[in-house]
Amino acid sequence: MDLPGPAKPQTTIFTVMSALAQRHGAVNLGQGFPDESGPEHVIEAAVAAMRDGRNQYPPMPGVPELREAIAAHQRDWYGLAPSPEDGIVVTAGATEAIAASMLAFVRPGDEVVAMEPFYDSYKAAVELAGGTIVPWRLEAPAFRPDLARLGELVTDRTRVLLLNTPHNPTGTVLDRAELEAVARLAVERDLLVVTDEVYEHLVFEGSRHEPIAGLPGMWDRTLSIGSAGKTFSVTGWKIGWATGPAALVDRVKGVKQYLTFASGTPFQYGIAAALGSGREFYDGYLADYAERRDLLTAGLAALGFTVYEPQGTYFVTTSAAPLGYEDGMAFCLGLPERCGVVAIPNQVFYADPAAARPEVRFTFCKPRAVLEEGLERLRKGL
Numbered sequence: 001m002d003l004p005g006p007a008k009p010q011t012t013i014f015t016v017m018s019a020l021a022q023r024h025g026a027v028n029l030g031q032g033f034p035d036e037s038g039p040e041h042v043i044e045a046a047v048a049a050m051r052d053g054r055n056q057y058p059p060m061p062g063v064p065e066l067r068e069a070i071a072a073h074q075r076d077w078y079g080l081a082p083s084p085e086d087g088i089v090v091t092a093g094a095t096e097a098i099a100a101s102m103l104a105f106v107r108p109g110d111e112v113v114a115m116e117p118f119y120d121s122y123k124a125a126v127e128l129a130g131g132t133i134v135p136w137r138l139e140a141p142a143f144r145p146d147l148a149r150l151g152e153l154v155t156d157r158t159r160v161l162l163l164n165t166p167h168n169p170t171g172t173v174l175d176r177a178e179l180e181a182v183a184r185l186a187v188e189r190d191l192l193v194v195t196d197e198v199y200e201h202l203v204f205e206g207s208r209h210e211p212i213a214g215l216p217g218m219w220d221r222t223l224s225i226g227s228a229g230k231t232f233s234v235t236g237w238k239i240g241w242a243t244g245p246a247a248l249v250d251r252v253k254g255v256k257q258y259l260t261f262a263s264g265t266p267f268q269y270g271i272a273a274a275l276g277s278g279r280e281f282y283d284g285y286l287a288d289y290a291e292r293r294d295l296l297t298a299g300l301a302a303l304g305f306t307v308y309e310p311q312g313t314y315f316v317t318t319s320a321a322p323l324g325y326e327d328g329m330a331f332c333l334g335l336p337e338r339c340g341v342v343a344i345p346n347q348v349f350y351a352d353p354a355a356a357r358p359e360v361r362f363t364f365c366k367p368r369a370v371l372e373e374g375l376e377r378l379r380k381g382l
Helices: 013-024 038-052 066-080 093-105 120-128 146-155 176-187 248-257 266-273 277-302 330-339 368-381
Strands: 088-092 112-117 132-137 158-163 192-196 222-227 238-245 306-308 313-320 359-363
Touching: 013 238, 013 248, 013 330, 066 088, 066 238, 066 266, 088 093, 088 248, 093 120, 093 146, 093 158, 093 222, 093 238, 112 120, 112 238, 120 132, 132 146, 146 176, 158 176, 158 238, 176 192, 222 248, 238 248, 238 266, 277 306, 277 368, 330 368
Parallel strands: 112 132, 112 158, 158 192, 192 222
Antiparallel strands: 088 238, 222 238, 306 313, 313 359
């Protein structure tokens, strides 16, 4: 049968590696989900909501308590002021926010410039909207943005700049000067900016997360995307959000209503409680992950990987070239059977995923014992 529509989508690398992990009993140091559950007060807030009967559809933009909490969070941390009434929409994770924003703003034939390597849903969402993704590549070893190159990539067909800072998978955090350069270009060329900031609270010493929405001329043209899953170790709850001026958020709502409409009512109450956690929670969270980062990066370096120290996120990009592997995909596909460890090849985060690259991503969002076990297995098997 000749089926209409686009070709069958490729199975994602995360599905492939999860299957290999199960088959070989591997330690999963590839996928970005914590092994631990979220803070007790967050879990209990969701449980209480369930017991109170808050189990039906929430309002499409999200329950008022969560929208108020998101607005307070943006104000307290960054001095931003999204309106809880019409400047915030709660989504089924950041992935839905990204997809809905691309479907809302990108027309067939439009171009979206995105930082490459990029999370694999970016390209899929742009193409679903009929657009073309244009890679703005961050090159090893520094993985800093080439601002002159960005100016060259923007054409008359460019509709959106899709930023990701802190950046997955490289760990780069755009600094103030870089953000100001992007903002100037966006204003000069009248571009929309969609910014994925889900790792906003995982920024290590020497770096600082600053939303581009707060820069001069940017509020009216920026949609900011956040998520609770990474910060509060509840990735399965899939609670994300988009914030910005009402004119942009309304467009996203118009798409979202035909995607999920709404989801996760009791979880939304849990995240409302989570966002109100004191600074001591965030300080402890960051200090804990800094220790895990140091454990994993030192261990991988001792094994012979080239390690690119991340400024943010809970991922570390390495190169397997010093170990004799120029093809990260082949390296990662063989790793579960050879060593009992899962990692993710960075080449899947590029517009051309078939091109071999030696970079490999590991995650440190695992307990120390799991990280130590993974390192020991690598030591024995490499």
